[in-house]
Amino acid sequence: MRSIFARGLFERQVAIVTGGGSGIGLACARELAYLGAKVALCGRRADKLEAAASTLAGDGVPGDDVLAAPCDIREPEQIAAFVGQVLGKFGRVDVLVNNAGGQFPSPASELTPKGWEAVVRNNLNGTFFMTREVARRAMLPARRGRIVNVTASVSRGFPGMAHTGAARAGVENLTRSLAVEWAALGIRINAVAPGSNIRSSGTSQYGDELLELARRATPLKRLATPEEVSRLIVFLASDQNDFITGAVYGVDGGQPLWGDIWSIPEPDGAPGAPPDVKG
Ligand SMILES: CCCCCCCCC/C=C/C(=O)SCCNC(=O)CCNC(=O)[C@H](O)C(C)(C)COP(=O)(O)OP(=O)(O)OC[C@H]1O[C@@H](n2cnc3c(N)ncnc32)[C@H](O)[C@@H]1OP(=O)(O)O
Numbered sequence: 001m002r003s004i005f006a007r008g009l010f011e012r013q014v015a016i017v018t019g020g021g022s023g024i025g026l027a028c029a030r031e032l033a034y035l036g037a038k039v040a041l042c043g044r045r046a047d048k049l050e051a052a053a054s055t056l057a058g059d060g061v062p063g064d065d066v067l068a069a070p071c072d073i074r075e076p077e078q079i080a081a082f083v084g085q086v087l088g089k090f091g092r093v094d095v096l097v098n099n100a101g102g103q104f105p106s107p108a109s110e111l112t113p114k115g116w117e118a119v120v121r122n123n124l125n126g127t128f129f130m131t132r133e134v135a136r137r138a139m140l141p142a143r144r145g146r147i148v149n150v151t152a153s154v155s156r157g158f159p160g161m162a163h164t165g166a167a168r169a170g171v172e173n174l175t176r177s178l179a180v181e182w183a184a185l186g187i188r189i190n191a192v193a194p195g196s197n198i199r200s201s202g203t204s205q206y207g208d209e210l211l212e213l214a215r216r217a218t219p220l221k222r223l224a225t226p227e228e229v230s231r232l233i234v235f236l237a238s239d240q241n242d243f244i245t246g247a248v249y250g251v252d253g254g255q256p257l258w259g260d261i262w263s264i265p266e267p268d269g270a271p272g273a274p275p276d277v278k279g
């Protein structure tokens, strides 16, 4: 089953999915296209985008309904050029899924200014500049639009990846601010926060061992698929969602509610054991 939603839900609509070349973004692009949207995908690597376009063609999506073009969301000029391409080809943007993102694990004390900035630009600045560009050039003039920001489950902090935790928390707060600023202008904006327990091209970079730790730390005791994240994004991106804005939803099997998500090494010199409290 490609979608739990009725075909035609996105008929005549145009959706941008950043990071649509793989994982959760590709699952969203496939589902949106299946439901009738014309889709525009971006990412940094052309080969991933070409493979994604072939996947969509294999799904039966007409080539004219797909635009896949490189764009590094850390670069505002590239964002402006990409949005220009989308408007040139399709003439409108109804849906924006800010899914592109990523980081690298590092103890906070080892993060260099360049490394910190790279990740904040990737996850916070890129999301804001893409949103601003699409809003100004398409959604605000049309007085309609649905934006979904894909963040990460950071409500308990993100030890071992403080840069991305801070950036994702920034996106969540941005989501609330824009929801109010643009409420009267026909735009709804929400965030979806996957746990570290989604089996995707993204988490495969961290290895099976970390995924197994995440599975065990998940009350539902399994990993999820990108499609299970996509269906919530797609609902929030649809016109059927009119009354939800400024919300952040976890798709995480209850993971933030219980136990260690993963272990990070004890810092040098830290006491290895809890204090003896016997009296
Ligand atoms: C703990 C438990 C975990 C547990 C982990 C479990 C988490 C699961 C939850 C999350 C899942 C996902 O997000 S899934 C998605 C995962 N996918 C990704 O993360 C891939 C995307 N990430 C990236 O592209 C990179 O991390 C990012 C930095 C953003 C962009 O990389 P680039 O190579 O373009 O970066 P550059 O601009 O060249 O590099 C800038 C600087 O960044 C730093 N830098 C870049 N890569 C680095 C690296 N691997 N290790 C150290 N430092 C690095 C260096 O200081 C670089 O400067 P120099 O030293 O001068 O070069």
Ligand SMILES: NC(=O)C1=CN([C@@H]2O[C@H](COP(=O)(O)OP(=O)(O)OC[C@H]3O[C@@H](n4cnc5c(N)ncnc54)[C@H](OP(=O)(O)O)[C@@H]3O)[C@@H](O)[C@H]2O)C=CC1
Residues within 6 Å of the ligand: 018, 019, 020, 021, 022, 023, 024, 025, 042, 043, 044, 045, 046, 048, 071, 072, 073, 074, 099, 100, 101, 102, 103, 122, 126, 150, 151, 152, 153, 193, 194, 195, 196, 197, 198, 199, 200, 201, 202, 203
């Ligand atoms: N899978 C999971 O469990 C979790 C995922 N997430 C988040 O969900 C989102 C999707 O992740 P997932 O599908 O798993 O992982 P992927 O790594 O498959 O997806 C990330 C996508 O973002 C693109 N991307 C990364 N940086 C940039 C950039 N600067 N400009 C444009 N595109 C970029 C990548 O393409 P390219 O390399 O070609 O640029 C890639 O297609 C990400 O934001 C991720 O951090 C959060 C928590 C958990």
